[in-house]
Every structure is written in C-alpha cells, then in structure tokens.
Amino acid sequence: MPTDPGPEGTSESTGSIKDLILEQEEAASLIKNRSLLEPNEIVDEERIVGRDTQLTDITQHLRVAISNERPPNLLLYGPSGTGKSLIINAVCQNIVELCESRDIRFGVIQMNCQNVGTLGAAVYELSRKVANDIGTTVDVPEHGVPNKKKWRELYRLINDHYDTVVFILDELDMLVGRRDKDEPAFSRLLYQLSRAGSTDEITAQVSVTAITNDTKMMESVGSRALSSFTPEDVHFSDYDADQLREILRAREDAFHEDTLSGDVIPLAAAFAAQTNGDARKAIDLMRTAGSIAEKTGADKVREEHVRQAQDKVEKNRVLEVTRGISTQKKLCLFATAAVAREAGTGAAKSPIGYRVYQYLTGTLDSDQYHQETYVNKMKELTTYSLVETERKSQGPRSGSYLEFTFGENPETIIETLREDSRLDDVHNDELRTVVNAQLNQ
16 A cells, blocks of 8 residues: 655555545545646637637638538648647538538548658558548558558548548648658648549549648648649637637636636736747646646635746746757757846847857867857757747848747756756856856957
C-alpha cells in the first residue's frame, strides 16, 4: 500500500490505492466537465464564438456536398489557436449528418502533418485513416512498396466507399519531406489529391482543405500544384481579448457553479491575448488554473491560480519546443533571450545576440558558427512561434540588422533551457554582465 514518511523517518500507511483515488476524486470539487477544457475538443456549435465570418464562408463553400456536388478546395490560414480546425471540423460534422439523411456517402479524412515525414508516409497514413473510417484494412504495406501502389490503394478505398470525400490536411506546411527534393512534399501531396478527380483512377469527388499557420506556405507550392489546387482562401486573424473572454465564458460551465472568481476569465483572456490571441492557450490556462486550485484544496479558482497557471503553461510549451532542438539552436536561443531579458523590451538585435552567442560557445568550449548561420538558426526558430523577426535600419551609413522579438517571457525561455545540464557552466551573474556590456557599447 502507498506510504508516507512519518516525522521520524518512519512510514505511515495512507490506505489502499483505491482509497487514495477516491480521496482525490472528492478533493476535485471545482471542475465538473473536463472535456470542455480540452483545447481540441469539438464543442457544440453554440459554444463557437468570435468566428461568424469564417463559419459563414466555410459553410457556403462546403454546403454543396449535401447536393452530391464536389466542394471547392480550401486554404485556411492564420496563427495557431484561432479556430481553423475547430470551424472546419464543426461544419464537416454537420454535413456528414445531412448527407447521411440523403443517402450520400460523404467522408471526412483529417491528418495532422506535423509528424509525417515523407510523401509516402502521408499517402499511407491517409489510406489508414480512410480504412479506419470505413472499418476495413489497408491492403498494401507501409514500407517497401512504391508510392504509386499506395496511391492506388488510397483511390480504391475512396472509390469503394465514398461519393465525396474531403481531406483536411492540418499543419500542412510541416510536411517538407526529404531535403534532396526541390519541391516540398506538401506541394506534391496537394498536386496528387487536387487532380485526383481528373484521372481515370478515381470516380469519387475529392476536395482538399489545407490548414496552415504559415501565411507564406503557398509561395513554396510548385506551379503544377498551384494550377490544380486553386483554393478558396479563408483567413483567421488573432482573437482579441473580448473574443477570448467570450470563448471562455462559453465554457464556464465546465466548472461547478460559483467556483470561479470574477477576475479569472478576464485575466486568462488577457494573458492569451498578449501571446498572439491563442484560444487554445486561454482554454488551457483555465484548465490548469482549475487543477492548481483543486490540488491546493481551494474552494474557488482565483486570480493567483491563473497567474501560477500562466507560468506553468509557458514553461511547458517552451520545454516541449526546446526539448527537440539541436544544441546549437539552444545556444542561439539562450544568447538571444539573455539579450532580450536585459534590454527589458522582449527584443534583441542580431549583432548583440551573436556576440553573446560567441561568449557562450567560448565558455562551453562548443563549436561556433558564423554570424550568418546564427541568424539562420534564429530564423528557423520562428516556425515554433518562439520568436518573430523584423529587419531594421541603423541609419544610411550603418546598414541594417534583424531584430528578434519574443512572444514568451525571455526569462521563461532561459529557465527552461537551463534544464539542459550542458548550460550549467554558464553563470547567471557573469552572463548578465556580458550582456549589459554589449548593450552599453
């Protein structure tokens, strides 16, 4: 049975594991419906707020499916957490139900491309999702066969079971593929899917919805894919603080009545509005604040719980991102965050960041990149939404530089990166002295 150490180092029984579980259930008295506090939960349409224009546009484009016509291809673009996946899924769910009532075989196949490495892997994953949707199996192996066979299997499954199918390709820009290809894998995937209806291999109607946070993704799409994809664009802008408050109030009943203090929703919305208007972050803040309040035995969720949740959510997100990046990127990010912290503006000039990076690599006896490579590594980190870049001028005789602006608190990034033991030899006081010396030059 679980035990706790007593005051003299002895062990004191706390009862059975079941007793412990039941005690914890009794203590969790604030949240009554945790699914409403899951950012990716598909909620009832009355809980969808702040996206009337996008909802109307997507509905108008996709509604033709209930007349057994092919919907146009769509491109949904805008920052993370602005409702792109939420809206398209809600609309498609309703179209599926309407098509069923009219004996139209309408399918929706969604794939997140973030962890799909190659075009072949993407085609197989789509086949697997189609097979799961219709309750069958894929008849080709995942590895060791040409992509043509995988495409034929995907087409076969679609032809046998659908009149119309919509492929929703989330975070499509992440599907880059092998580096030896001039055209990224997402471009080739768009080309094959969007032209599928014009080939003899497929009789069903195919529509493609591409979802991306990268407003410049289409610039990397090849000319053949551009001419066949030709999507209707739907832009999702950042939520403002008022819209985020509406979103949170629409999920307020996730908590028991009278367990949220009046400042919780405005504060959570304000924190999320400060970091790109991300609704997922706002919802996650509410969930985390509620969990913190329950763990401490509080009778209500209060402002201090939201502030604690803000610190925890920021650190968790940064940790998730930084855990997988290379040591050199960590050093570039660490140096730049140190400059932004001391500058007090959340921003760092690339020349100063590079000189601090040189100090770090010297201190740690690590390989040292040239300034151009340092800048390129920092540019790559913009894809993680950790920093944004802007070119600025130092005057007509001094040239220009890049400025890196942090969406998160630079101190949070520094603390998170310090979890890597390789940075133990970088002493904080000395680092501050070096950075301030560079800032004061």
